[in-house]
Amino acid sequence: MKLFSCLLLTLISIEISAITPQPRFGGDSTLLKRRLYYYGGGIDEIGNMNTSTSQELIYLDIEKSFEIKSGLSAWQKVNVTGDLQPEANYLYAMAVLPRSNSIAIYGGAGSNNGQLLQNTAVLYNETTGSWQTIDDPQSNLKQVYLASFQRGKGSIGYLFGGRSYAGDVYPPFAKEMQIFDPFTYSWTTGAAVPDEYGVRFRTPSALYHNDIYYIGGMSANYTNTQITHDNTMVPMSDILIYHIDENTWEKKTATGDVPAPRIMHTVTSKPNTNSIMVFGGKYNGMHFLNQPTKSVAAYPFLVSDKFMVFINIIATSQHYYSNEWWRRRLRIKHRLNGMGKKESYRCRSRTIIWTFSCFCRL
Numbered sequence: 001m002k003l004f005s006c007l008l009l010t011l012i013s014i015e016i017s018a019i020t021p022q023p024r025f026g027g028d029s030t031l032l033k034r035r036l037y038y039y040g041g042g043i044d045e046i047g048n049m050n051t052s053t054s055q056e057l058i059y060l061d062i063e064k065s066f067e068i069k070s071g072l073s074a075w076q077k078v079n080v081t082g083d084l085q086p087e088a089n090y091l092y093a094m095a096v097l098p099r100s101n102s103i104a105i106y107g108g109a110g111s112n113n114g115q116l117l118q119n120t121a122v123l124y125n126e127t128t129g130s131w132q133t134i135d136d137p138q139s140n141l142k143q144v145y146l147a148s149f150q151r152g153k154g155s156i157g158y159l160f161g162g163r164s165y166a167g168d169v170y171p172p173f174a175k176e177m178q179i180f181d182p183f184t185y186s187w188t189t190g191a192a193v194p195d196e197y198g199v200r201f202r203t204p205s206a207l208y209h210n211d212i213y214y215i216g217g218m219s220a221n222y223t224n225t226q227i228t229h230d231n232t233m234v235p236m237s238d239i240l241i242y243h244i245d246e247n248t249w250e251k252k253t254a255t256g257d258v259p260a261p262r263i264m265h266t267v268t269s270k271p272n273t274n275s276i277m278v279f280g281g282k283y284n285g286m287h288f289l290n291q292p293t294k295s296v297a298a299y300p301f302l303v304s305d306k307f308m309v310f311i312n313i314i315a316t317s318q319h320y321y322s323n324e325w326w327r328r329r330l331r332i333k334h335r336l337n338g339m340g341k342k343e344s345y346r347c348r349s350r351t352i353i354w355t356f357s358c359f360c361r362l
């Protein structure tokens with residue numbers, strides 16, 4: 001009986017605190033201690049230029065295996081302590097810094113109303129359940145959005161790319177690697193991306209060994225006085241690499257079944273493999289301007305300097321999957337359909353090749 005009421009209480013409290021979040025996009029999620037955290041996001045119809053944005057911090061506990069369907073209604077809203085509540089935001093850059101038990105959020109398009117954010121960089125400390133502000137290392141750009149914030153080894157954060165959200169900054173692009181140490185709250189500036197590689201925005205990244213890979217997204221060409229080409233889609237074959245140990249940049253060219261160019265996709269290293277997975281995204285952000293759109297393959301690609309795998313999944317949406325979300329689904333799928341057929345290919349080790357294998361449902 002005691003056990004029963006205990007169970008009942010647990011069930012009741014789960015029911016009370018769990019929420020089904022509204023659909024949202026343009027936010028980001030990250031995994032910290034088996035909790036998948038998601039901040040803010042645009043909450044209107046996908047692609048609405050005038051979307052309103054959220055300031056909700058929610059998480060999904062992925063400690064145990066779950067059905068994707070029931071997972072949708074099992075999110076928890078974080079009860080933030082302290083005085084600071086970050087502003088509504090989307091199109092920001094987010095990095096998990098696990099050793100300091102924190103999540104950093106940088107820049108973004110805020111409330112999407114042309115107003116600049118009060119705090120351009122904030123950090124959520126999971127230990128205290130509170131937010132604090134951190135310095136903006138490139139405050140001259142006024143507010144950078146569409147950047148990428150990636151954790152490196154030792155929970156150091158690597159911030160790169162993006163562009164100014166303010167209309168009066170020229171040139172608006174962020175070219176330097178900015179390196180954040182969460183133990184001292186200090187930033188150092190790393191190497192700028194070489195001009196011949198071009199700037200990047202809307203480009204996600206993955207930590208692969210001790211390098212950061214930037215795949216896809218957009219670039220621009222500009223002179224001292226004007227932007228000559230803007231929002232150009234970066235070919236997925238152009239893999240931009242930042243070597244953390246050497247503080248140097250390199251560009252490699254991928255071959256094989258190169259996916260169509262895309263933005264708003266996710267890339268992540270597949271643990272214990274030599275592969276980076278690329279998933280989802282869309283062709284461009286301009287369809288509200290009546291420009292032609294192309295759909296992109298919703299299945300993931302793996303890029304690797306050794307083995308390549310293509311996994312065909314049944315995707316419910318092609319947008320905005322989190323790295324960790326995907327990684328978890330992959331793990332679940334593997335467990336559920338362990339008999340999935342996989343093919344892997346070998347190739348020259350110095351070149352990156354795109355190829356695939358089919359992960360078939362039986």
Ligand SMILES: *[C@@H]1O[C@H](CO)[C@@H](O)[C@H](O)[C@H]1NC(C)=O
Binds near residue numbers: 016017076077078079
């Ligand atoms: C937040 O507070 C509400 C009301 O006190 C509670 O029901 C809920 O479980 C709390 N959420 C978390 C994640 O602790």
Ligand SMILES: *[C@@H]1O[C@H](CO)[C@@H](O)[C@H](O)[C@H]1NC(C)=O
Binds near residue numbers: 048049050
């Ligand atoms: C967005 O808002 C602006 C200004 O209010 C308006 O001119 C424009 O038509 C709106 N666009 C969409 C897609 O609703």
Ligand SMILES: *[C@@H]1O[C@H](CO)[C@@H](O)[C@H](O)[C@H]1NC(C)=O
Binds near residue numbers: 126
């Ligand atoms: C988070 O809070 C804990 C407890 O106050 C503190 O020890 C830790 O240094 C904080 N972490 C960061 C990144 O500020």
Ligand SMILES: *[C@@H]1O[C@H](CO)[C@@H](O)[C@H](O)[C@H]1NC(C)=O
Binds near residue numbers: 195197198221
């Ligand atoms: C834009 O810049 C990139 C990188 O510097 C260069 O490869 C490309 O040719 C340029 N495109 C145009 C149209 O100038």
